[in-house]
Amino acid sequence: MDLEVVTRNAGFMLGGLYLTCQLAALAIAGGLAWGTILAVARLSRQCWLSLPAVAYIHFFRGLPLILVIFWLYFLTPVITGQKLNEFAAAALSFVVYEAAYFAEIVRAGIQSVPKGQTMAGLAAGLTAFQLMRHVILPQAVRNMRPSIVTHAVVIFQDTSLAYVIGLREFLRRVNLVDAREARSVELYLFAGLVYFCLCAAGTMAGRYLEYRRFQGEAH
């Protein structure tokens, strides 16, 4: 067991976390925003809104993320004529892909709001948009927070997939060090420890926030 390898290269490897976190943050924010729009479209009574939304969601949920990353990497130059840099390609793929998953989470959240709320809002003269914005979504968000936190942790781990287009995020850096030093056991255990601590901390932070908000609401 040669821990020296880890300490010597820790700076380089942990530097990758910066990219990892950036990518994750973009993916979560973008995915959630686009996913919410998709969810609202899916629940709409207008066929021209709901059918494409359903198709989109089922399409991306049926594919591996890694394939979507490649596909977009090949597709964007054809459509726009330019080649994307690695980070942009990865970020775009993540937003496009994770939106499909967030859409289902948001949909479940919206559907968990009692029907009576919709009736009360409409009876008071709110338009559908106002209803969604002021009555339904705030309540839905409260219900979905745990699922969103769980999925955010998943996205954080999924960033490791940007490996395939060469993005030098954390795991790829560990892999590079391993190629040079060949002390795989120590290096991958280190990587596992880092991911474990960060994800567990994220989950616990999420739970703590739930607890705090719940305490507040009880009064």
Added chain:
Amino acid sequence: MLDYSFDWSVLWRHPYGAMLIDGIFTTLKLSLAAWIIALGLGLLVGTLRVQPVRWLRIFGSAYVQIFRNTPLLLHLFFWYFAAPLLLPKTLQQELYDKVPNFAFWASVVGLGAYTASRVGEQVHSGFRAVPKGQYLAAYASGLTTIQAYRHVVLPYALRIVVPSLTTEFLTCFKNSALAMTIGVMEITHTAYYIDSFTWRGLETTTAASLAYLSICGLIIAIMTLVEKRARIPGLSGRRR
């Protein structure tokens, strides 16, 4: 807009057509092998989490937590790069010489162990969903713990859990694509590989996407039928 000439014949031209078919089979073999491990190990983990002995429960929970907080890619790297180093030198040599598809088997083990943690969670919640009264009735008539689980609890819990197990299999199936990072020639890798010869990445990845979508669709259709047959009459309602 599209300054690109599509060449779909790359999909059936020799040798690419055969490679794509091989890729599909590799994906299927990988997913199924990993799934078998995941089911067996997952059942064990889920059962551990409901044992009266505290240490067994902790062991089960620890297993789930470890896999929940680490990426699958890391596990694949671990099993491919790091795990052989843990074996004594002689066995390592054996491994590299005798086992032809080491990357494939490393993926099977990694994907299987990872999916097992998710299956374990589903099994665990399945057990908790079985009403306590069922356990009482089974024990009251003299059945041992093992008999009670085998005849009453497991059939009940598994039927509740079948829908989420379907989702887990689909996830496992999609996750098989990650094996490409350690060189396994499954569908996604094949698509990428063909592109490096033909520059027809768009066509191949489209074909790969269609392959995944149709197989997923097929599995969903089959499982819907299976669920219909396995459904316990009267179980969808609330307990009176």
Added chain:
Amino acid sequence: MIDIRHLSLWYGRSHRVLSDINATIVRWRRVVICGASGSGKSSLLRCINGLERFQEGTVHVNGANIQDPKVDIHRVRAGIGMVFQHFELYPHMTVLENICLSPIYVLKKKRTEAEKKAETLLTQVGLLEKRNSYPAMLSGGQQQRVAIARALAMDPEVMLFDEPTSALDPEMIQEVLDVMIDLARAGMTMVVVTHEMGFARQVADEIIYMDQGRIIEKNDVAQFFDHPQNERTRQFLDRIIR
């Protein structure tokens, strides 16, 4: 036959469920246990066949101490039949399979033998034609009668009933009570937790009234109803028999 001495059961540090229970159930006696909700009646029943682990006291079934690790608790349970408030039929098995499960795997009977006995019992409770139905297709009263048949299939020496009619709609209560009355007439030793005082009056030999985990009064049927000795028993009877 069943000998309970100084039985006490509690959860955590403060929640006492049973305190110093002493009772003896003699063969061929019918004992009814009554009392308000939370009085510990169901817990007492579950202590008798070891489904509930109690902290103090002893329970002996035919001389065997059920908490002695050398005693085969599965053997003991095979000799005690139990019927639950919510029937607890196994929903994924047909009526026939429900009844045959334990005879086949605990008593090691052959399937044909178990099925024949099951059909006899189903005829006894009047449900032979339902033998291939699933529990969800039966009414509450029918399910409970099947549950009774399932318990009887083990040829028990004593039957424990935990509020067998409390979960039933009023019009189905009598069909279940009728089965229990027939059972009593045939000489089965029974311990019944129930609110049905009419049934108690008709069938019981002895009544135990419990409140907050203690036995308040234990008496022969006639004495219990006509000359209650304890003030709380009197109040209980006044409320019930109205």
